[in-house]
Amino acid sequence: MNIRENIKTLIIEKPLKLDCGRTISKFPLAYETYGKLNENKDNAILVFHALTGDQFVTGTNPITKKDGWWSYAVGPKKSIDTDKYFVICANVIGGCMGSFGPSHENPETKKIYGTDFPVITINDMVNAQVNLLDFFNIKKLFSVVGGSMGGMQVLQFVSNFPDKAKTAVPIACTSSHSAQNIAFNELGRQAITADHNWMDGKYNSKSTLPDKGLAVARMAAHITYLSKKGLQEKFGRNLQERDDLKFGFDADFQIESYLRYQGSVFVDRFDANSYLYITRAMDYFDLVKQFDGNLSNAFKKTKTKFFIMSFTSDWLYPTQENKDIVIALNAIGANVGFVEIDSDKGHDSFLLEVPDFLNALKNFLDKSYIESNDES
Amino acid sequence: MMKAEYNFIANIIEKNSTVLDVGCDDGTLMEFLKKNKNVNIRGIEISKEKVQICIAKGLTVIEGNAEFDLKQFPKNSFDYVVLGQTLQAFINPEIVIKELLRVGKKAIVTIPNFGNWKVRLDLLFKGTMPITSSLPHEWYNTPNIHMCTIKDFVKFSDTMNFKIVKSLALINKNISNISKSNIFLKNLFGELGIFLIENK
Numbered sequence: 091m092n093i094r095e096n097i098k099t100l101i102i103e104k105p106l107k108l109d110c111g112r113t114i115s116k117f118p119l120a121y122e123t124y125g126k127l128n129e130n131k132d133n134a135i136l137v138f139h140a141l142t143g144d145q146f147v148t149g150t151n152p153i154t155k156k157d158g159w160w161s162y163a164v165g166p167k168k169s170i171d172t173d174k175y176f177v178i179c180a181n182v183i184g185g186c187m188g189s190f191g192p193s194h195e196n197p198e199t200k201k202i203y204g205t206d207f208p209v210i211t212i213n214d215m216v217n218a219q220v221n222l223l224d225f226f227n228i229k230k231l232f233s234v235v236g237g238s239m240g241g242m243q244v245l246q247f248v249s250n251f252p253d254k255a256k257t258a259v260p261i262a263c264t265s266s267h268s269a270q271n272i273a274f275n276e277l278g279r280q281a282i283t284a285d286h287n288w289m290d291g292k293y294n295s296k297s298t299l300p301d302k303g304l305a306v307a308r309m310a311a312h313i314t315y316l317s318k319k320g321l322q323e324k325f326g327r328n329l330q331e332r333d334d335l336k337f338g339f340d341a342d343f344q345i346e347s348y349l350r351y352q353g354s355v356f357v358d359r360f361d362a363n364s365y366l367y368i369t370r371a372m373d374y375f376d377l378v379k380q381f382d383g384n385l386s387n388a389f390k391k392t393k394t395k396f397f398i399m400s401f402t403s404d405w406l407y408p409t410q411e412n413k414d415i416v417i418a419l420n421a422i423g424a425n426v427g428f429v430e431i432d433s434d435k436g437h438d439s440f441l442l443e444v445p446d447f448l449n450a451l452k453n454f455l456d457k458s459y460i461e462s463n464d465e466s
Numbered sequence: 467m468m469k470a471e472y473n474f475i476a477n478i479i480e481k482n483s484t485v486l487d488v489g490c491d492d493g494t495l496m497e498f499l500k501k502n503k504n505v506n507i508r509g510i511e512i513s514k515e516k517v518q519i520c521i522a523k524g525l526t527v528i529e530g531n532a533e534f535d536l537k538q539f540p541k542n543s544f545d546y547v548v549l550g551q552t553l554q555a556f557i558n559p560e561i562v563i564k565e566l567l568r569v570g571k572k573a574i575v576t577i578p579n580f581g582n583w584k585v586r587l588d589l590l591f592k593g594t595m596p597i598t599s600s601l602p603h604e605w606y607n608t609p610n611i612h613m614c615t616i617k618d619f620v621k622f623s624d625t626m627n628f629k630i631v632k633s634l635a636l637i638n639k640n641i642s643n644i645s646k647s648n649i650f651l652k653n654l655f656g657e658l659g660i661f662l663i664e665n666k
Contacts, residue, residue: 395526416528417538425508428528429517446514450521457524
């Protein structure tokens, strides 16, 4: 797969000490940008992607040929207006869209790293990505924005670099991965490692990829991104291209067919080992513990203006977990706004056409941008 | 909508102070105070639609309920906490008042006066629950479940042990001080009571 030519890559020379203890250096960080960096270099927004996202936020993804994962929110005149802002997004380390990850070749063994790749964390991800600021010569970002795992990176970024972002928008996320979230991720990992093609992560050729396991992982996860109501309204008990039940184990129901399809297209674009590594990073995320049980301390040094959003039907990162972040910020008098958006589209709401969400995001960014220009 | 009392609330608040507007509605007062008093102001509002309007105005607002969500703010987080015409709508006004005075060094509370003569006459002659321009709801759909009069609120300050620093009555868009000697008349003619309060 010759995908390199479509991927912009920055080689990070500076050694990065990972939370696991290992140090990496001279590693690739793949990124994409949209819009133009202005002369003052004060219009940059760093977008963080979620578990299965990548740097191709909007427009046509040159690798998958599909719309970018946040096409609804990012683009000219959209919520994150690329006519106004310079949008940067990097593939997380551990990922599989060009950044240093388990599918890269280990120079010592000439084989893919597989599970020899170091376990990475959300902290490692943002510490790798902050190098992009130096690369673009940006002193301070106008905003850091992300949903789900992207939101966790937003929180970690502001905590690590309290004066590097004027505003921060964590969406549908948490400050500490819950037991339920860990459980679902473990289910996905077990599906992958139970596929005998996985071969302890040493799969190497096209013919022996653990596609079945990865597809099941995706199917299970996909259910958690939707809501019961949303599923019921979209699929109900509708049958798939048949008039009656077939008394077998084919996909009788539309929902079965839909999930199988989601699983099958996912394996074409995602690496099974990356799925293990990134879900692990999410599970390890516990900003509360990083600050000895007091989340407020994570943000004590920052003047960043926060805007947090959650969705009514999101049961994976429910409103209360988002509100906990709001509470921690209010406890130290930080500048934080919060709204729970009405939507029956579940956790996926942040990726979909949900006007209340898209309007709130746009209004917050545009008003804050005017305000920050007035101040400077 | 610019309410008549906003000017008087602005007069009470000192410049460059920190303010929390509890039940900030569409942010009109917040904008007004920001512009005229250069305050650092936050809002808390229960309606999602209203929060959206505030965000569109560039205001920092959190969606929440004063009865449950004020507890996240530490003691004396703000110089002033404003509660405009909503005390009567809470299930537990005692808790709300306590919370206002914990979160704010001072609180500004406005109440629609149930002691106003129009209200009294309505009940006296019609024998039905009063409906006036400032209290437009029927008894069965009113959000105002704990109506009180100016006199009640003054009494409330004794019971709850807080101090009324300033008390004003709004009558026909004019504002006047309430004192011990005139409270009978202010309670009869006042449409709205405006109180600056603090802990004793």
